Amino acid sequence: MRSLRWLWIPAVLVVLALAGEWWLSQRPGSRVAAAEDPSIASVLKNPDVIARGRYLAMVGDCVSCHTAQGGEPYAGGRLLPTPFGNIPAPNITPDADTGIGRWRFDDFWRAMHDGIGRDGKRLYPAFSYTSFTKVSRDDALAIFAYLRSLQPVRQPNASLQLRFPYNMRSALMVWRAMYFKPGAYQPDASQSASWNRGAYLVLGLGHCNECHTTRDAWGGAEAHAALSGGQIPEQDWYAPDLSTRANGGLQGWNRQGIIDVLKTGQSPKGTAIGPMADVVASSTQHLSDSDLGAIADYLQSLPARRTPAPPPPGIDSAVLADHGQQIYAQRCESCHGKQGEGVPGVYPPLDGNATVLEPAGVNAVRVVLLGGFPPVTDGNPRPYSMPPYAQQMSDADVAAVVTYIRQAWSNRASAVQERDVVTYRHTPID
Template sequence: MRHLRLLWIPAVIVVMALAARWWWMHRQQAMSAATEDPAIASMLKDPGVIAKGRYLAIAGDCVSCHTAQGGQPYAGGRLLPTPFGNIPAPNITPDAETGLGDWRFEDFWRALHTGIGRHDELLYPAFSYTSFTKVSREDAIAIFAYLQSLPPVHHLGRPLGLSFPYNIRSALTAWRAVYFKPGVYQTDPKQSASWNRGAYLVLGLGHCNECHAARGTWGGIVTQAPLSGGEIPTQEWYAPDLSTQANGGLQGWSAQDIVDVLKTGQSSKGVALGPMADVVASSTQYLRDDDLQAIADYLKSLPARPQLVAQPSALNSKSVADHGGDIYAQRCADCHGKDGEGVPGVYPPLDGNATVVEPTGINATRAVLLGGFAPVTAGNPRPYSMPPYAQQLSDADVAAVVTYIRQAWSNHAAPVLERDVIKYRHTPID
């Protein structure tokens, strides 16, 4: 019995050590919350720094994730869906109890740059620190200054919607070892200032790779080719490859086409739909022209892509081809043209359209079923929209017409099957 009693001694020591560590950590946090670096504290109150931070927060589209539908801007509450469950976006207004009111800049920098929270917790990568790590310290100070200038909103967050084992944050250690490499963006001296600015915005603050790249089973980006396209998890949209070179998703796009679609939601090559329409509406339409040009300069430099296995130009059968062509002639040709050429500035072309020929067929299918709604922007305040056809067309009809446009004219994309249409018909818009 004496030996059994002695077994309690190591347990007590461990508990005491953990308690001491907890007390010390929270004491340090309490002290640090009240001792912002004087130089940084001065910057946080500078109107010029705050204005810069507002612009950068818009460029990073922070409001989209950190605002619940109908809620106060930046007050959190929106559920971010992932294949592993829902993750609530936190309140980032300066409310002392539920937001960032007690945070120092160093807390914010650590979260942005390393993906580690104020209480040493590993942050889930639904917060795109895998891209935000590239943001410079100077820009991070400006963003924090802007967030601290907002009216505080008291808004308690929702509980984490992850089940075991995904709710164990320590498991992220292995994920981070494979998928996360912290580091501020390093300028490439061989490239122009505009190119470097574009790369910084695209790869860092704009976190474009978070959507426009393929992900593996555990949610990490699995391709070595940046911006080479990928299906957006849980949203049932495909973010296209952004290369404008041979076999790229934007093959044939000019720099002006890129600028136009980011500024107005529409270009001579196509329109922004789905999640990208939201990005244009809340973020890119407000960027300066020089930043939009910088983004275009960087995207224009992306390399050519490997040629995909050629898809047969013929449809599965002549009857499907005839059926899809008939539907197109009856319901689509008046706007998009007999040869898929569209109407400049009004209706997008379908011939060579990135939305039409992306690898999966998701985007065109969903546009036919649910309609196509370009964003409302200052440059295009009354965009034309495409009506939904989910009630007018059967699954077989949709498969036929989408397959037709994906293989008509110069398009040579894979056919869409009826079973795919059934799946996307019952997928929510967002």
Template sequence: MKNFRVLWIPAVLIVMALALWWWLSHETRTTSASTQDPALAALLKDPAEIAKGHYLATAGDCVSCHTVQGGQPYAGGRILPTPFGNIPAPNITPDPDTGLGDWSFEDFWRALHIGVGRHGELLYPAFSYTAFTKVTREDALAIFAYLQSLPSVHQPSKPLGLSFPYNVRTGLTAWRALYFKPGVYAHDPAQSASWNRGAYLVQGLGHCNECHATRGTWGGTDSKAQLSGGQIPALDWYAPDLSTAANGGLQGWSKQDIVDLLKNGQSSKGSAFGPMAEVVASSTQYLHDDDLQAIAEYLQSLPPRPKPLPDSSGFNSASLVASGQEIYAQRCANCHGKDGRGVPDVYPPLDGNSSVMEPSGINATRAVLLGGFPAVTQGNLRPYSMPPFAQQLSDAEVAAVITYIRQAWSNHAGAVQERDVIKYRHTPID
């Protein structure tokens, strides 16, 4: 009887796939830009609407994914790695053959709001429609107006790098049933206008949960663990928990700390490295101050997190800490200080730094091994870089100094072992 019940699972998924196919075939229409309503067509040419769309596209950091290094902005070509294979970002300039030139606004709205392409195909969630579904129709229209105003670039899409069964789009039906709930952001009347604006930006255009949440086997996030931190799939960076309350990844951060990081790439609590440095450089540094304050207000309202469980591995890190303290004094203290507080606006603090204390230890390991650059911003045009120590320190020494840093001063994070360092020694910084 138990086995019989299990057989219902694929049957239900098949029925769901057929239902979605029927709905798409009957409800999704391919339209042409040339058949749009004249009033809508005029609005898409309105300079004020285009300027609004430029700002919103910047808030959504669209340019980062849709621009290959050294390529034309928004012309696509960047490869987005996933645990299931590589997905190339498409061209979203108004080229009629390879971009959005022949798309109508309704085509664009369907893609953004329900994750369905112009010809009814299900879109892979590497395109963050799970967050963009919260974007209002008015804001989507402005973004579309901006994208249609861009110079047209003829750049065909690269081939999809997914193998069977992940290259079968109908298989996304089950994924969507589990992890996707379409719907525009709903204003919370119990909260302030600023809080709601911050929630809208974080949950929608900012798509922060796409990185700052743990993903399961099939790449979905737990709706009950929003913004609670997680390892970014295929990139080997850990995006910290964003709660500023007890046991949160940003515990003790003030509103100004959050604003400073998003605007300048660094604050009194730490600096943006890795993927977050790119987000700051291409997106958040350009946000209006009131929007940055709104984001900070929303993040400060996130609830406390459960107290971390004690380390049950039985690993004794005392010897690592002892040798790591010596290495720190020789290699790190000149910049980050004996007390781990760094130098304001120059070298980030390590005491209380969310990137140092995140659960996995990946971020600190990669920073020590490979170094890195904070974001270059209007408020910090010449940031000091972190030099790489991969050629100067052995795996055991790297493990020791990181363990010391994660357990010194007010820090109380777990140890990093030599085997962990070996795993990330040859991983590229980006």
């Protein structure tokens, strides 16, 4: 009977949401645009502030979410998939009717810091205000100045595509109480300036936690699991644990390796592919060397992780691995080496590779099926890519070769089953 009490939670949330929707419907609509404070208006026109805002917008990778494929930068139109439905990213160019042309800086600051829109409505956390709340007011002002300097693009925002009851913004009142605590980043006086800068970038504007942390059934990041890895909803891609210490996803990575992969997309330990390739291409490759070093300093301070639990019984991984070794020798060995050592600067190593070893096995499966495409960067303008094998290998063969790779050499990851390959083969690419 005790467990039945949990069945009341969805009902209570719906009742609260309906009550909240009625209350919101009684409130006035969007506020009339007011004049910007004169002291802020002059700052918004400062070329140095605009230039700094451009850099900070790249740190936050704002363009990736707020640009539709083939569309104008920052003009919105992209649908962000979530387990609850699609959320359209809005137009943030300074168009007066469809963008942020009527916004004052106070409106922008409230959105970044408090997750509240100009119309007073709570924003959905697909806009990562749970991280952006840590951004300083001065940095937010610079970003706003840059966005206001862009060419206005008239592009109406798409409609929300969330299922009931998630389409009722009033339900966010409960979600925010559980998962959101506003507050700018507070430096740790016991740490170096570089470490604090790295923490500010990783936890705030860089919003790394939004992907690299496990989320629960309500879409909230698990507080105890910050940066310890998690499967990205609706993409079937695993963002690895970012600890470089024992049992971490980047175990054995040194400071320079982290800098290299963020700057060029390649390092001696692995290559940026999947969603991270897009992040490197549009964001991290443009960061200053000092900021990349600061990020590396912070990540190297993350604690060691617990020893992972042994794989469940009942999977005969030895048979899978034997078959997979034969496939590896035929299709993979010529590039990645007999010992999974790869070719430096050309083909990534598979021995000790974070993409190979992540807990779910989804990344390696999807690379075998769909190919591996590192980002094109200034430091690596012509990267070598891996061809897709979806049309050449059966689900059983993919499961076998991925299992072999995950258990060969020094790798000690769990086996991948054929049913998993079936699932990941049919996942759409965003």
